[in-house]
Amino acid sequence: MALIKSISGIRGTIGGKPGEGLSPLDLVKFTAAYLTWVKESKNSGQKLKIVVGRDARISGEMVNAVVTGTLIGMGADVVNIGLASTPTTELAVVAEKADGGIILTASHNPKQWNALKLLNDKGEFLNDIEGKKVLAIAENESFIFAEVDDLGHESIKDYTAFHIQHVLDLELVNVDAITKAQFRVAVDAVNSVGGIIVPQLLKALGVAKVVEINCESNGHFAHTPEPIPENLIGTAAIVCENNVDVCFVVDPDVDRLAIINEDGTMFNEEYTLVAVADYVLSHTKGNTVSNLSSSRALRDITELHGGIYTPSAVGEVNVTTLMKATNAVIGGEGNGGVIYPTSHYGRDSMVGIGLFLTHLANSGIKCSELRGKYPNYYISKNKIELTPEIDVDDILLKIKDKYSYEQVNDIDGVRIDFDKEWVHLRKSNTEPIIRIYSESKTSARANSLAEELILSIREIAGI
Numbered sequence: 001m002a003l004i005k006s007i008s009g010i011r012g013t014i015g016g017k018p019g020e021g022l023s024p025l026d027l028v029k030f031t032a033a034y035l036t037w038v039k040e041s042k043n044s045g046q047k048l049k050i051v052v053g054r055d056a057r058i059s060g061e062m063v064n065a066v067v068t069g070t071l072i073g074m075g076a077d078v079v080n081i082g083l084a085s086t087p088t089t090e091l092a093v094v095a096e097k098a099d100g101g102i103i104l105t106a107s108h109n110p111k112q113w114n115a116l117k118l119l120n121d122k123g124e125f126l127n128d129i130e131g132k133k134v135l136a137i138a139e140n141e142s143f144i145f146a147e148v149d150d151l152g153h154e155s156i157k158d159y160t161a162f163h164i165q166h167v168l169d170l171e172l173v174n175v176d177a178i179t180k181a182q183f184r185v186a187v188d189a190v191n192s193v194g195g196i197i198v199p200q201l202l203k204a205l206g207v208a209k210v211v212e213i214n215c216e217s218n219g220h221f222a223h224t225p226e227p228i229p230e231n232l233i234g235t236a237a238i239v240c241e242n243n244v245d246v247c248f249v250v251d252p253d254v255d256r257l258a259i260i261n262e263d264g265t266m267f268n269e270e271y272t273l274v275a276v277a278d279y280v281l282s283h284t285k286g287n288t289v290s291n292l293s294s295s296r297a298l299r300d301i302t303e304l305h306g307g308i309y310t311p312s313a314v315g316e317v318n319v320t321t322l323m324k325a326t327n328a329v330i331g332g333e334g335n336g337g338v339i340y341p342t343s344h345y346g347r348d349s350m351v352g353i354g355l356f357l358t359h360l361a362n363s364g365i366k367c368s369e370l371r372g373k374y375p376n377y378y379i380s381k382n383k384i385e386l387t388p389e390i391d392v393d394d395i396l397l398k399i400k401d402k403y404s405y406e407q408v409n410d411i412d413g414v415r416i417d418f419d420k421e422w423v424h425l426r427k428s429n430t431e432p433i434i435r436i437y438s439e440s441k442t443s444a445r446a447n448s449l450a451e452e453l454i455l456s457i458r459e460i461a462g463i
Contacts, residue, residue: 004430005030005138007131008317011106011115014059022114024066031070031102032145033138034118037130038076038100047152048076051092051119053084053159054104055252056192056217059114063104067116068154071102075146078154083193083217085254087348088163090123094344095162105253108226111219124345125317163350164201170343172283173354174361179206181361184244186211186260188235190225191218192252194349201350205357211242227251227258227336229266236264246360246367250349256336257349259356261368269336270295274374276338276352277330279359281305286329289322291315292415292424293437294334300375313412314426320345334379379439380446384454386432390461395434396425398460399453421445423453 003012003021010030012022019026038048050071054060060083068078079096081089086103093101099121106113118126118134126134137143146152167173185207189195195215202210213235214222224231227249239247239260247260259267259275267275274297277288281302288302291314299309307329312322320339323331332339337347340355363370386392400414407417413426421440428435434457438449 005135006429007128007135008125008315009115009117009131011109011113013112014114024062027063027066027116028070029141030116030134030138031067032074032143033134034100034102034116035071035074035076036137036143037134040133041130042099048100049079049096049098050076051079051081051089051096051098051101052104053081053086053089053092053101055085056083056195056219057104057106057114057252058111058219060104060219063114067102067104072152072154073145074143074152075150076152078152080154080156081159082156083196084159085163085193085197085350086117087255087344087346087350088159088197090119090344090346091163091166092157092159093119093121093123095159103253107253108251108256110225111221122345124320127317127321160197160200163197164204166343167201167350167354168204170340170351170354172280172342172358173205174358175204175206177361178357181357182208183246183357183361184209184211184242185357186213186239186242186244186247187215188213188232188247188249189215189217189254190221190223190227190250190252191216192221192225192254193217194250194252194254197254197350198248198250198353201353205354207357209244211238211244211247213238213247221252225252227256227269229268232258232260232266236260236266240264246357248349248353254349255347257338257352257356258336259367261371262366263368265368267367267371270334270377270379271297271371271374272336272352272356273330273332273334273338274298274301275359275370276340276355277301278305278374279355279362280330280340281307284329287326289319289326289328289331291319291333292409292412293426295377295379295439296420296422297375297377298334311409311415316347318412377439377441378443378446379437380443380450382436382438382450382454384434384436384457386434386461386463388432390432390463392427392432392434395457395460396427399425399456402456421449423449425453
């Protein structure tokens with residue numbers, strides 16, 4: 001069993017002893033801690049309103065019952081939006097003028113997992129300071145439940161149509177262009193909430209034919225749910241069989257978007273943001289942000305459009321914070337996470353689909369040809385396991401010194417930028433592991449760059 005506490009929430013495997021897995025007792029404790037933090041941050045004395053949405057995991061009904069019951073027991077009113085994507089829940093917090101929100105999802109993790117993702121009153125993830133306060137409250141169990149006359153109440157609402165209309169209303173989403181293109185589009189929703197909202201969105205956008213793959217929202221994931229190429233071999237075969245123009249693949253909570261070309265080849269999840277950014281920047285001049293482990297293709301496209309690209313530390317809240325500071329018009333993460341501030345500051349596959357289909361319609365070319373327009377880079381992902389007694393921070397510091405003649409960024413581990421390639425080293429917060437991400441013009445060079453850094457780490461560590 002596993003239980004992982006972080007500033008953005010708590011996640012773990014269902015079952016087991018309290019404190020070892022994500023048990024009902026843990027759900028109560030962290031929900032109560034979160035609501036206590038909201039009360040303290042508001043300091044208004046008014047009854048609080050919290051939005052709760054969930055993905056379609058098997059454990060979702062149980063987790064939802066415990067979390068909503070705890071919020072009501074703490075004296076908060078709950079707007080339960082049921083089966084809803086992460087970005088839908090984020091938008092609902094703002095629409096409801098709520099004091100916060102909780103998303104019940106473990107994102108791309110397997111079905112054994114579930115999690116509480118915590119939102120502020122802007123529908124955005126808590127920052128480092130806020131998250132640590134919640135964890136401290138939970139650790140000390142410094143929360144008080146409401147008296148009987150002060151219990152909260154629950155209302156049930158559905159925000160699916162609201163989210164779809166929100167996408168349709170975006171100025172850069174051109175429904176007429178998409179309709180005229182008469183697209184045939186497939187969607188793989190891995191049997192979670194994407195199976196509810198994505199087909200509805202595609203039809204509202206004017207897609208001529210929608211091919212639904214794994215769109216039963218029952219939580220029985222049809223394949224490993226992270227939308228990366230090795231998990232989409234079966235989906236690619238279905239794409240080829242059905243003669244579609246493009247296939248969209250989302251993770252269980254619909255905040256990551258991967259694309260498969262009409263010929264079954266991968267657009268590559270790193271290039272979802274690149275393509276959407278290319279379209280947005282062609283209409284809205286400005287800057288971009290992605291995290292340090294994302295492809296430099298976004299930087300290339302940004303500079304081509306006359307903007308400035310800035311890398312952030314890994315983590316959605318770090319990306320959005322830097323986007324606000326640099327007035328970025330588009331940003332996100334290379335895992336398929338598109339953040340479009342005109343919509344809201346959160347990864348949103350629905351917004352990504354609307355913008356991408358408009359871009360594809362305007363281009364007048366095949367999806368694979370659109371992918372061919374962008375610079376080719378290859379990312380290699382590796383890790384090196386160390387022993388507990390090795391000082392990982394000291395190793396990273398020595399790597400930074402060794403490559404000090406290159407462009408080095410140490411806001412999150414150590415990233416070394418060479419001329420047209422980079423390597424990013426990040427330590428794990430739970431294990432003596434250094435994760436190594438490298439990117440270059442060929443996969444062979446990206447792998448050799450990683451091997452070079454692994455060798456340096458072994459030499460420094462004496463192993």
